[in-house]
Amino acid sequence: MERLPRSFFEDYTPSVAKRLLGQLLVRRIGRRFLSGILVEVEAYRGRDDPASHAFRGETPRNRVMFGEVGKAYVYFTYGFHHCLCVKTERRGVAGAILVRALEPLEGIEQMKKNRGKEEVRELASGPGKLTQALKIDRRLNGEDLVRSERLFLARGKDTAFEIRDSSRIGVDRGLEFRWRYFIGGNQFVSRGKPKT
DNA sequence: ACACTGATTAACT
DNA sequence: GTTAATCAGTGTG
Numbered sequence: 001m002e003r004l005p006r007s008f009f010e011d012y013t014p015s016v017a018k019r020l021l022g023q024l025l026v027r028r029i030g031r032r033f034l035s036g037i038l039v040e041v042e043a044y045r046g047r048d049d050p051a052s053h054a055f056r057g058e059t060p061r062n063r064v065m066f067g068e069v070g071k072a073y074v075y076f077t078y079g080f081h082h083c084l085c086v087k088t089e090r091r092g093v094a095g096a097i098l099v100r101a102l103e104p105l106e107g108i109e110q111m112k113k114n115r116g117k118e119e120v121r122e123l124a125s126g127p128g129k130l131t132q133a134l135k136i137d138r139r140l141n142g143e144d145l146v147r148s149e150r151l152f153l154a155r156g157k158d159t160a161f162e163i164r165d166s167s168r169i170g171v172d173r174g175l176e177f178r179w180r181y182f183i184g185g186n187q188f189v190s191r192g193k194p195k196t
Numbered sequence: 197a198c199a200c201t202g203a204t205t206a207a208c209t
Numbered sequence: 210g211t212t213a214a215t216c217a218g219t220g221t222g
Binding site: 042044051053075079083085098100127132169170192 | 215
Binding site: 056059060061075076077078079080193 | 198203204205206207208
């Protein structure tokens with residue numbers, strides 16, 4: 001299994017986001033491995049991006065978005081859900097990619113238990129769903145995805161797919177940026193609706 | 197197929 | 210005090 005190196009993440013966030021499609025997210029809990037293919041992501045930046053948590057600068061919550069690239073930014077939202085992002089750009093410049101959906105690969109039975117759902121399509125087809133399926137919460141905020149044994153990214157095998165884009169889901173600002181990217185025709189993409 | 201709502205927390209203004 | 214990078218369930222057409 002070839003892990004993604006630090007240099008993978010040190011670039012303009014929308015570019016990294018597109019390259020992240022088709023790669024693997026791996027969660028290890030004890031001896032158990034849960035993994036999936038990234039099929040939907042969204043890019044967020046900083047001062048130039050009104051939809052970003054980092055738009056108004058650094059705060060205790062978003063500080064990972066300003067640190068070393070390749071780390072996990074995990075936040076809690078709507079009083080219910082955790083979301084997983086990957087830090088990009090470079091130290092001191094805000095950037096992160098929200099992982100919005102996975103095509104489950106390993107550990108599907110465990111994911112079903114974690115989610116309380118049987119249909120594979122319901123396991124990780126949304127940002128809050130995938131963190132529940134993989135048992136990701138704020139204890140993993142700041143985790144180094146380049147080195148961690150508990151949560152990391154690896155090279156995917158399939159590269160033959162069509163990348164589609166749209167505006168980002170669940171935000172009403174920054175609609176001019178088409179920074180949501182997903183694999184065309186993939187069954188595991190979330191069914192959230194972009195405004196454009 | 198689509199719209200609306202309740203759930204529940206914490207960060208931010 | 211308000212809002213949020215969401216989800217599941219319910220009601221309507």
